[in-house]
Amino acid sequence: xxxxxxxxxxxxxxxxxxxxxxxxxxxxxxxxxxxxxxxxxxxxxxxxxxxxxxxxxxxxxxxxxxxxxxxxxxxxxxxxxxxxxxxxxxxxxxxxxxxxxxxxxxxxxxxxxxxxxxxxxxxxxxxxxxxxxxxxxxxxxxxxxxxxxxxxxxxxxxxxxxxxxxxxxxxxxxxxxxxxxxxxxxxxxxxxxxxxxxxxxxxxxxxxxxxxxxxxxxxxxxxxxxxxxxxxxxxxxxxxxxxxxxxxxxxxxxxxxxxxxxxxxxxxxxxxxxxxxxxxxxxxxxxxxxxxxxxxxxxxxxxxxxxxxxxxxxxxxxxxxxxxxxxxxxxxxxxxxxxxxxxxxxxxxxxxxxxxxxxxxxxxxxxxxxxxxxxxxxxxxxxxxxxxxxxxxxxxxxxxxxxxxxxxxxxxxxxxxxxxxxxxxxxxxxxxxxxxxxxxxxxxxxxxxxxxxxxxxxxxxxxxxxxxxxxxxxxxxxxxxxxxxxxxxxxxxxxxxxxxxxxxxxxxxxxxxxxxxxxxxxxxxxxxxxxxxxxxxxxxxxxxxxxxxxxxxxxxxxxxxxxxxxxxxxxxxxxxxxxxxxxxxxxxxxxxxxxxxxxxxxxxxxxxxxxxxxxxxxxxxxxxxxxxxxxxxxxxxxxxxxxxxxxxxxxxxxxxxxxxxxxxxxxxxxxxxxxxxxxxxxxxxxxxxxxxxxxxxxxxxxxxxxxxxxxxxxxxx
DNA sequence: CTTAGGG
DNA sequence: CCCTAAG
Numbered sequence: 001x002x003x004x005x006x007x008x009x010x011x012x013x014x015x016x017x018x019x020x021x022x023x024x025x026x027x028x029x030x031x032x033x034x035x036x037x038x039x040x041x042x043x044x045x046x047x048x049x050x051x052x053x054x055x056x057x058x059x060x061x062x063x064x065x066x067x068x069x070x071x072x073x074x075x076x077x078x079x080x081x082x083x084x085x086x087x088x089x090x091x092x093x094x095x096x097x098x099x100x101x102x103x104x105x106x107x108x109x110x111x112x113x114x115x116x117x118x119x120x121x122x123x124x125x126x127x128x129x130x131x132x133x134x135x136x137x138x139x140x141x142x143x144x145x146x147x148x149x150x151x152x153x154x155x156x157x158x159x160x161x162x163x164x165x166x167x168x169x170x171x172x173x174x175x176x177x178x179x180x181x182x183x184x185x186x187x188x189x190x191x192x193x194x195x196x197x198x199x200x201x202x203x204x205x206x207x208x209x210x211x212x213x214x215x216x217x218x219x220x221x222x223x224x225x226x227x228x229x230x231x232x233x234x235x236x237x238x239x240x241x242x243x244x245x246x247x248x249x250x251x252x253x254x255x256x257x258x259x260x261x262x263x264x265x266x267x268x269x270x271x272x273x274x275x276x277x278x279x280x281x282x283x284x285x286x287x288x289x290x291x292x293x294x295x296x297x298x299x300x301x302x303x304x305x306x307x308x309x310x311x312x313x314x315x316x317x318x319x320x321x322x323x324x325x326x327x328x329x330x331x332x333x334x335x336x337x338x339x340x341x342x343x344x345x346x347x348x349x350x351x352x353x354x355x356x357x358x359x360x361x362x363x364x365x366x367x368x369x370x371x372x373x374x375x376x377x378x379x380x381x382x383x384x385x386x387x388x389x390x391x392x393x394x395x396x397x398x399x400x401x402x403x404x405x406x407x408x409x410x411x412x413x414x415x416x417x418x419x420x421x422x423x424x425x426x427x428x429x430x431x432x433x434x435x436x437x438x439x440x441x442x443x444x445x446x447x448x449x450x451x452x453x454x455x456x457x458x459x460x461x462x463x464x465x466x467x468x469x470x471x472x473x474x475x476x477x478x479x480x481x482x483x484x485x486x487x488x489x490x491x492x493x494x495x496x497x498x499x500x501x502x503x504x505x506x507x508x509x510x511x512x513x514x515x516x517x518x519x520x521x522x523x524x525x526x527x528x529x530x531x532x533x534x535x536x537x538x539x540x541x542x543x544x545x546x547x548x549x550x551x552x553x554x555x556x557x558x559x560x561x562x563x564x565x566x567x568x569x570x571x572x573x574x575x576x577x578x579x580x581x582x583x584x585x586x587x588x589x590x591x592x593x594x595x596x597x598x599x600x601x602x603x604x605x606x607x608x609x610x611x612x613x614x615x616x617x618x619x620x621x622x623x624x625x626x627x628x629x630x631x632x633x634x635x636x637x638x639x640x641x642x643x644x645x646x647x648x649x650x651x652x653x654x655x656x657x658x659x660x661x662x663x664x665x666x667x668x669x670x671x672x673x674x675x676x677x678x679x680x681x682x683x684x685x686x687x688x689x690x691x692x693x694x695x696x697x698x699x700x701x702x703x704x705x706x707x708x709x710x711x712x713x714x715x716x717x
Numbered sequence: 718c719t720t721a722g723g724g
Numbered sequence: 725c726c727c728t729a730a731g
Contacts, residue, residue: 018720498721594725641725644722 406465411482452480598633600642605662608639608646609669617643617677646670 422434451458451468458468470479600608611627620636628634649657650667 513720597725618720620721637721638725640720 037646125279404466406470450482452482503704596631599659602660602662602666604628604631605642605646605666608642609666609673612677613673614667616680617674618681643670643674647674650674 152622422431426434453469500703607627608623609625615626617623620640622638623639628639646667647664649662649671650670654661654664
């Protein structure tokens with residue numbers, strides 16, 4: 001497999017002379033936009049983009065849209081640099097990574113918000129559905145000219161709103177409650193249209209749609225009484241429900257965007273209210289990050305409060321009912337204003353704490369089933385496009401000649417089905433928790449994005465949009481995205497104690513209550529963010545076009561690997577999420593796939609030995625520079641490790657050695673050199689030890705002498 | 718960032 | 725290879 005890829009792509013044309021010692025990070029994280037500039041957007045890119053930002057905005061000219069302002073661009077660049085630096089490259093630009101976090105937060109927020117909706121989900125008893133289980137999600141995507149910003153705003157809104165609790169979620173909740181089990185929604189794809197118009201249109205659309213199709217019998221069970229399960233059947237349709245509708249009180253505004261006005265909100269109760277709760281809000285000059293940053297801050301600091309008063313007041317009722325226990329309500333309330341990071345934590349706690357007293361609960365997910373389920377089609381072998389896959393060069397070429405850009409806007413993702421099994425005696429609280437856990441399990445297991453083109457799954461992440469047939473003027477009507485469970489994950493119920501009842505539930509799959517599902521959110525995020533403490537996980541973009549010294553280079557395999565990485569977001573235990581500070585970069589990075597193994601070739605070993613013979617064993621950086629300067633995938637740590645193993649290898653019997661045999665001659669040299677330099681090192685240390693000692697002695701003697709004389713003086717005095 | 722070491 | 729403590 002790898003070999004094949006290697007053959008296909010080779011590493012020609014990817015010489016990156018600039019950063020000699022760029023390593024891991026650099027490879028792992030290549031800002032999306034950067035790649036965009038390369039005109040090489042592949043399906044994979046698309047996935048990533050979608051997942052992360054729910055928005056892809058590719059512009060023909062780097063700065064042609066609000067979205068991709070020059071500022072952004074530069075940021076991206078910096079970003080890159082920083083990455084490289086981290087890897088040992090000593091370039092001096094450091095800032096930036098952090099600057100991207102905000103956007104990511106948005107996304108996360110959105111995800112989180114959706115999660116909240118879970119609480120208001122309802123269950124329907126229909127065991128028969130069990131086999132249909134699938135966790136695949138489908139999403140509605142619309143392309144428009146809306147800038148990313150607008151998308152972001154929406155996301156934010158969604159988030160905030162949700163944080164308010166069970167929001168009178170007019171629009172957004174509606175769809176979630178509606179049957180979400182099924183098919184894929186088609187993608188509306190349109191190109192270049194007046195922004196405001198577009199927004200306006202979609203806005204109305206979503207609202208109306210929901211209104212029409214989704215009566216939304218507010219599924220919220222009132223005060224934990226027996227009616228454990230409420231069925232909110234109906235609405236099996238697919239809607240496009242965006243986040244457009246809850247834009248209320250956001251500083252950043254856009255032309256033509258409508259917002260839910262709080263005044264109107266008052267009337268609203270539950271999801272039933274679908275009135276003309278919109279009010280135009282002013283656009284903010286979408287210029288670069290500063291704007292966003294400002295927006296961000298103000299959002300939480302200023303806007304949130306407002307929301308409290310407005311939205312919250314309106315939804316108080318809902319909140320109360322939705323959260324049977326006052327504490328939960330409170331929690332949510334309080335969470336609202338917390339900065340995102342903090343909220344993460346709170347979120348979790350709220351989950352774990354929420355109402356106790358559960359007799360027994362259990363979730364029985366059947367990942368297998370789900371995975372194999374038809375609907376989600378997680379593993380179809382289908383490839384969106386078959387046929388010859390042009391070489392990278394070709395791709396680039398074609399793109400050059402045809403510089404079109406595709407824009408996407410995913411208004412929301414559909415939620416898959418979840419099956420919950422819980423005893424009748426369970427409390428509502430436990431039910432909620434159970435659902436939450438089920439969801440969490442899924443999320444924790446990682447999600448991946450699927451791209452469907454005309455019903456077919458596009459699996460080749462390396463294909464470009466163009467190749468796949470996703471272009472602005474091409475079959476754009478059949479594009480869909482889906483959230484899929486990570487196949488490699490096994491979802492298991494946290495809680496034993498099985499129970500008799502099974503409630504298939506059209507539950508909105510809360511996207512990520514645990515923003516901490518960094519893997520999910522981040523990995524997928526191309527959106528630069530500036531929130532300083534949220535580590536950037538954009539790693540999946542990792543495309544190391546580094547040149548390797550030998551044809552052994554597998555740099556391009558990375559992309560393939562990465563695509564997998566995107567899929568395989570290792571599950572972080574909830575606990576871990578809870579405790580682990582959001583900024584544990586290392587932790588997160590871990591979420592990333594570990595570097596592929598690249599056994600040292602004999603030639604490399606030779607080079608290494610030679611360098612070490614010359615430089616010694618304590619100067620790995622120099623060794624690297626000297627012998628592996630252009631082997632970007634070999635870090636000095638790698639070299640050191642290799643030396644370590646070489647020494648070990650040399651000491652063991654040939655029979656015990658594995659892998660490509662290293663010439664005995666080399667091993668001998670290894671031993672020799674190692675012995676020599678060890679000796680040198682010892683000598684050095686000896687000297688260093690002696691030095692201080694002599695100094696000390698000298699000092700002591702001096703002091704003694706002086707004190708003696710002093711004493712003498714004193715004595716005399 | 719580099720080194721040195723343990724995992 | 726990864727992760728980290730130290731420097």
